[in-house]
Amino acid sequence: MTVTAIQELFRAKRLKVTPQRCAIYNMMIHTKSHPTAEEIISQVKKTLPMISLNTIYYTLNVFETAGLIIPINNTHTRYDTNLEPHHHLICVSCRKIEDVFDDALNQLHLSQKPDFNIRSYRVEFYGHCRNCQKRSTSIPEKKRLVTTQL
């Protein structure tokens, strides 16, 4: 993805095009790992030395709200005693986690990666729950509101 393609993507999402945003997104799509905020800033600082962690978090929030990225983890660690394959519906807006029990999903196999000793697995569906579909853009649990439509 070229820099101009990134700019077009931002404009399509009604996001302002700033050097910081371009650098952050450019870094993120060119890394194979799933970077943390710290990993992002350490890379981006090579081209934008003055960038703050604050901007990283703000921008990640904007990207997430715009549907450009998905956070894999989340602040509050949640624990599950059910080790059987079962699955989760995660509302990206209000963060609620709902269980799903589905036979077809309980029989997944992974032929590749034989050297990885798999203990369990789960499927996470990301989307908007019934409530958050009504409220459309609101983000109840996160206080900082970003007025970008999804």
Place this chain on the structure above:
Amino acid sequence: MTVTAIQELFRAKRLKVTPQRCAIYNMMIHTKSHPTAEEIISQVKKTLPMISLNTIYYTLNVFETAGLIIPINNTHTRYDTNLEPHHHLICVSCRKIEDVFDDALNQLHLSQKPDFNIRSYRVEFYGHCRNCQKRSTSIPEKKRLVTTQL
């Protein structure tokens, strides 16, 4: 699951049987949600008022290492720009996240829950990577070592 069954489970895993552990595990398997440490302690305090958050975290760590629970989230939020269905191998020991691209896994469907507007999904496989299988019990990224075998 009865209290004696819990005690037997602990002994089978070579964990010491303490009132705190029994109360924590008992609370966790009797809740449908995926409780956070805060939610756990607020419940457990009803029977063990003196229990500390410290013990909650220590015990959760023990349970996790023993393979009794799986944390759904994690401290460092990781971000992913790849919104296409793709998947992750997560080492429960060293926390490394590896990508998996598998055609069969990219065609999952969820018939139930029609009121949840799904944007994307992913499969997470939990287990031990090649390196951590050798080292068996070590937990590189977490500093507090729990000498419980898996």
Place this chain on the structure above:
DNA sequence: CAGTAAATAGTAACTATTACTAAATTGAGA
């Protein structure tokens, strides 16, 4: 029962993230 290794709970520290805000920058319209 006695000895020992692990567990508990308290205090303090750490660290990822968010809040607040003044200054700078972007994009839309004149």
Place this chain on the structure above:
DNA sequence: TCTCAATTTAGTAATAGTTACTATTTACTG
């Protein structure tokens, strides 16, 4: 192109989830 309003940036400070350290207590082994 210039101006202006609204957003974005980056700094400092605060918050909150989690971990570190440690003295005391408790649970298991023999």
